[in-house]
Amino acid sequence: MRSQSRSQMQPIAPITALLCSCLSSWVTGVSTSMALSKPKKRKIDSENRQFQSEWTDKYLFILPAVTSTKPVCLLCNECMSVMKEYNLKRHYKSNHGSFSARFPEGSDERRSKIQRLLASFQHGQAALGRFCTEQERAMIASLRVAWTLTRQKRPFTEAETVKDCMLAVIDEVVVDEKVRESVTSSIKKVPLSDTSTLRRVELLAKDVSRQLLDNLKKTDVMSIAVDESTDCTDMAQLCIYVRFHDGVHFREELVGLIPMEGHTTGEAIFQKIDAFFDERELDLQKVCLLVTDGAPAMIGRLQGLTARLSTIAPHMQFLHCIIHQSVLCAKLSGDLKNTMDTVMNIVNFIRSTSSLQHRLFRMMLADMFAEHTDLLVHNDVRWLSKGNVLDRFCELHLEIVSFLRVCKHKRAANLLERMLDEQFMAEVYFLCDIFKHLNTLNLELQGREKSIADLVEKLCAFKTKLTIFTTDLSATGLLHFPRLRGFMNTAPEARITPVMTDFMTKLTENFTERFQGFNIPIEVLHFARDPFSIKPEADFCAKVKEVMSSIDESIFQLEMVDVQSSFASKQYLQS
Template identity: 60%
Template sequence: MVRSFTAQERATAASLRVSWILAKKKRPFTDSETVKDCMLAVVDEVINDDKIKTSVVSALKNVPLSDTSNIRRVEILAADVYETLLGGLVKADTMSIAVDESTDKTDTAQLCIYVRFFDSKCFREELLCLLPLEGHTTGDIVFGKISAFFKDNGLDMTRVCMLVTDGAPSMTGKVNGLAARWSAVAPQLISLHCIVHQVVLCAKLSGTLKTIMDNVMATINFIRSTSSLQHRLFRMLLSEMSAEHHDLLLHNDVRWLSKGKALERFCGLREEIITFLRNSKQKKAETHLSRILDDNFMADACFLSDIFKHLNDLNLALQGRDKTVIDLVEQMRAFPVKLDLFATDLSTGRMLHFPTLRKCISSPAQITDVMTEFIARLKMNFAARLDGLVLPTEMAVFVRDPFTVAIEGDLSARAKQLVPSIDEGKFALELVDMRSSVTMAQELCTNGPTVFRTNVNVHQFPNVKKVAIVMLSMFGSTYTLCDRQPHRTQESTTDPHPHSAQTEEEAEHPAPNHLTPPPSGPLFVNKIHPLGNSPVPTRRVLHPATLVENAGRTVKKTPTTPSHGVFPQLDWFGGAPPPTMEEILKHLTEVSIRQQQIMEHLASRQGETKTGARRAPYGCRRTYSAA
């Protein structure tokens, strides 16, 4: 028998649905009241029947959409999503952790931890927690914070197969670093320095080219930062000359892509910059003008613009969601081959891969040894970084295409070394059975390695699937989830890409922190976690971003099996369908009981004399619409 819902229950369900949509769109809590006003305005315009209009307007007015109601709804969904994540991690046989530490604007170090694991259906990448570090950030302290978090939430540190860090001494120290301390607990743990970070380290400038880059930035800063008037006059000149771009871009070392973008814009606006400097009355303008008129200087600048364009393309290819360490290693191995092509391209004078340099110089004789030496040094740096990778090539080939990998070699030994729990002999036999299947080879070609591995029968190929799951669960970078970072608005200087280039609308001095979002602005990071050190979070916050500030400070609870939640397939940012009304009301009933128990507990602690009194936190309404 289907139970009919009361008007109050339907209003509560509608309120939760609105909160779900606003949270997914990263909107402030106060926008719920604006949504209600918009719905009332739409109904007033599109419905002509007065009787129907009165009924609909009355129903809409009964929907609780105040900012405090929206806060409670988001907290309900956030707690459920977090419990679902913990439940999936408890069941996962293996997981990969990406750790990065950064400092927010209050000088508090924030330890950001992402996790990638297989939940028996698909691979998931989630923000696990954000742990504040009040004092020192040594390897011992970081390890203690993480181990305490794992223990409080019933997670097993020995199941972590890979730890990816930013390469800081506190993370990679051989004795007291985080990787060393974690390896003592989980001997099979593989530690990896973020591959994207290694690419940036490979491309560090020195000598003549560093001087060229510094001079380019000196000219850009002279035009943009000497005075506001000078900057405005330059932009007016670009508009009058119908230039391709409207302004120069600044470079910041924290924004890895900005170097290439700033050089590209500088070379593209060379003629406009020359005109502006000639008309300038400042003495320093003559120095910058003589420098930009030097053909050798501009040839080096154009070369840097082209080579950093290729490095930026590699950087972007390494970042993004659902990219395993195998994908990143393949990109890294391909780039040295491209460097050989670039060197040949320069030596022959064709410059097919250097379009900016080709437009700047008049003859191949202007190609200097500095350019070729830089490419040679780049290749050496990449080779050294690739030699330091601990992932065997045979295992990467096995995951990509098990039908072409050589079984006769030491593949099974490599697999045993990676996953000690497998049976080495059965692994080889299972691989032979898999290679004899024609349908499975077709499935691999159709679905790709990740989907193919998730659909492999675990009962028929247990050892092969276990090894593949471990390999596909590995992170390759601490920036693999940057697509989920908050989007930028006109009021915010936060990049949608943590190391993207600066745009014309951004402020002149971007904030270096890319992990912790600011406590204001329309931000909402990934999954929201339970807040605070008390059982009930404060109700005075009016913005979803505030929920993230204490994301790592989870509520201590008794050691019970985490709930799977009523929204196991709910992905707030993946466009999944919203929960049904039956699921919403069932969950609201359970949450209402939990809230009442928490309120009674708080009332008893604060000296309440009346048993069972429900005392609303400061700033909250005393009426609870959750049935």
């Protein structure tokens, strides 16, 4: 094959060489003729002209220290583009010829006049520099105020209030009148209107976004979390969070908030994400993990976001949000769902039937010196609200009963009957206790700077706790159900029903089934905590391969040896 290609190239090689030779000669000839026909253009910068100090006395020109490229006339402040004596002399003779008649060269009057002109020029330059410095400081102060207001989630109109507060404090604290006037004058120069603050925030946002994108372009791998939700204007917003290592520590940032004008299908979400990464020159191949909720648009097998992204990055892994799955595990059904619906009916009856009724209920709570001033409203979007509503409902149990007894509304009698049912209230107290444990788990899973090892440890611990809760409920010890225990001590007819025990059994099964994908071997978790605690053996590398199929076992094993043999790495990780 090689000999055949050479034989085919032999007839062409001389022709190609001849053509190249002719082209080279033609280009050389053209270049030579152009060089002979047109003189080379003169560059002023290459002449290295220097300003002579004697030109100040002769032609009244000075070379400023700030802009050391063009001489400036002391009389008219005009700049000369070329630092050449002939140009300075022509300007002096043409525009300031009368100056030589009034102040002859070499006279004391001329030297005194030039000194005054120099002093005036330097004073003007100093004032201009001082003005620029004050303006820069005012700009920096405005940026810092805008940064503080934005981080505190305060409206931009409060920037003027900040200025008024600073002026009021200075008037009271600063005793020296001169210092007070100076500081007050500097603060008044700081632009802090709402429009100025808006511009400052836009500048800060652009700078933060630029730094984040620069770090993302440098990183080798990243993981993203995608969620779509509708705001109060019925506009779907697509949030993209990113987690990556910037060389020093792990960072979690909001990289994009994309409006979805039309449909929110998996195809539409994929196109938005693809265009977002392409416009910012980010590589989707670097995304090693995608976390979404369980919506069909996200996890659909054919047209879902995960299916579309897998065609671009086959190595990318996908996870269903752990917190979202924990909420789905505790979804109510059957009798307990009816109990929760009844609780919400009572809350809505008191709060939403009429404004007068709501006011009367709050006034009654104030007269009875209750612990709280009102009931809470449940919202499925807020994951902790169900447990919080039940907790507040149980704490105001007696007050609610008293209000329903005096209420003259037709529905009040039926709701009061349910509140006086001890078995119904036992189920309410049971839900209050179990959702308190679920809310504790939810809060432990939330937060920044948490790795998958932290989350899996919390899940494993909660699975063990569920077994303890089930045993405690069956044995009627109720050590972990304090509200239910306290109610049953005062209600002799309340019992532990099969509905409660069945719910605990089903809750344990749901946690086991939903989190099968998070059954990470204990050795891998130990390695994530301490890379020096596990030996680089083939069995361990195989377990890591099961967790992340994209890892090359041989390369990973050798990298483990390099890391564990490095004293610097060990000292850095243990510090």
